[in-house]
C-alpha cells in the first residue's frame with residue numbers, strides 16, 4: 001500500500017509521500033530530471049450510494065487522504081511512486097522504447113512457457129516487495145503503543161496481491177464489543193469491480209516484470225467458459241492437480257501444494273479491529289465441482305454466456321450494485337443471468353468460476369491465495385476489454401456518483417498507491433495501458449487466419465475448376481475438328497462388343 005520510505009512518523013505527520021528515484025539525490029519525484037512533480041491528491045467528494053451509512057469511521061473513506069495528501073505525478077511515460085520506472089509497455093532509460101505485453105491462453109503455452117510462469121509465481125510468493133509495506137493496524141493505532149513505532153511491515157510480492165484484495169473487502173470496524181459492518185466492498189458489487197481488478201492485475205504484472213527484469217512478461221489467462229465440470233488448468237504442469245489422498249487438497253507434485261495462505265483469521269481481525277499481515281497459515285484448499293450442497297456451482301460457465309454478456313449495451317445501471325439489471329458489469333461479475341436480467345439465485349461468469357473452485361478461491365477475503373485467481377481475473381479483464389472495444393464507449397458512461405462507496409468514477413481505488421481512479425482504468429488496454437490479449441471469442445466461428453486460408457483454398461479450387469472446364473471444351477472442339485466419331489458412340493460400341501464376348 002505505501003512506499004517504505006514514506007511510512008516514518010515524520011512522513012505520516014507531513015502527509016507527503018514524494019520520494020526521490022534511486023540514482024538521484026534529494027529530488028522528490030525526480031522533478032529536476034523532468035520525471036514528475038509532487039502534487040496534492042484530490043479525493044472524490046461526490047455522494048456515494050446508501051449501502052454504507054457510517055461516514056467517518058473507516059480509513060478507506062476518501063482514500064488515501066487519511067494517510068497521505070501529497071504524491072508524485074509523473075510526466076510522459078515515467079511512472080511509479082517516485083517516477084523512477086516506466087509505464088506498462090515501455091522500457092529504456094528514458095522510457096521511450098515500446099515492448100509488447102501479450103496475455104495469452106495458459107492452455108496454449110508451451111511446456112517451457114508453462115514451467116516459466118509457474119516458477120515466476122512461486123518466486124513472487126517468496127520475494128519481498130521492493131517498495132511497498134502494509135499497515136498492520138488501523139490509522140487510530142498506526143503510531144504504536146509508544147506513539148513512535150509505526151505499525152507497518154514487509155510483505156512478499158504475491159502476498160501483497162492477496163493482502164490488497166483482503167483490505168478492499170474487509171469489514172468496517174466500529175469498536176470493541178460491536179459487530180463490524182459488512183455492507184462495504186471497495187472492489188466488488190459495483191462499477192469499480194472491473195476497474196479495480198484490472199489495476200490489481202496490472203500491479204502484479206508490473207511487480208513481476210521488475211522481479212524478472214523482463215518488461216514483456218505477461219500474465220496468461222484461463223478461459224473458464226468451457227462448460228462441464230472439469231478444471232482443465234488443474235494439472236501439475238499448471239495450477240496443480242487434485243491430491244490423491246484428500247479431495248480438498250493439491251497434489252504434492254505441484255509447487256502450489258507448498259504455498260500457505262494469508263488473511264485466514266478474518267473473525268479475529270473483525271472482532272479485535274486488527275488487520276491481516278504477512279503471516280502464512282494453512283495450505284490452499286480446492287475441490288473443483290465438489291460443492292454437493294450447491295449443484296448450481298458444480299459446472300463452469302458456457303461459451304455462449306460470454307457471447308451473451310458481450311452484447312449487453314449498458315455498462316452499469318442504478319443502483320450500480322449487485323442487484324443491477326441489464327448491466328454489463330453486474331453480468332460479467334456474475335450476479336445477473338448472462339443475458340443481463342438480475343436474478344438473486346443466479347451465479348454466472350466470474351462469480352460462478354470462483355464458486356466452482358469450492359475452497360480458498362471461493363471466499364472473497366482469501367480468494368487470491370489460490371493462484372487460479374490470477375488466470376480467472378485476466379480472462380474477466382479480457383472480456384471487459386473486448387466489451388469496451390466493441391461498444392467504443394469512453395469513460396463518460398462510467399457513473400460519477402451514487403455508486404457504492406469506492407465505486408464512483410473519481411474515487412481512488414483502495415488500497416493502491418500511487419493513487420489511481422476508476423476512470424483511469426476505464427480505457428481500452430492496448431491503446432492506453434500497454435498490454436493486450438490474444439483471444440478467440442465465442443460466437444465468432446472462425447479466426448481471421450482461418451477465414452484467409454479458406455478464401456485462398458476456395459480461390460484455388462475455382463481456378464482449377466475453370467481450368468478443367470476450359471481444357472475439356474478445347475479438347476472436345478479439337479476432336480470434332482479432326483473428324484473423330486463422338487466419344488459416347490465409341491463407348492456404346494465397346495460395351496456391346498464386351499457383352500457379346502462375355503456371353504460366348
Ligand SMILES: O=C(O)c1cc2cc(O)c(O)cc2[nH]1
Nearest residue numbers: 347351354361362363364367
Ligand atoms: O458468492 C459469490 O458470488 C462470490 C464468491 C466470491 C469470491 C471471490 O473472491 C470473488 O472475487 C467474488 C466472489 N463472488
Ligand SMILES: [Cu+2]
Nearest residue numbers: 350354367377
Ligand atoms: Cu474474483
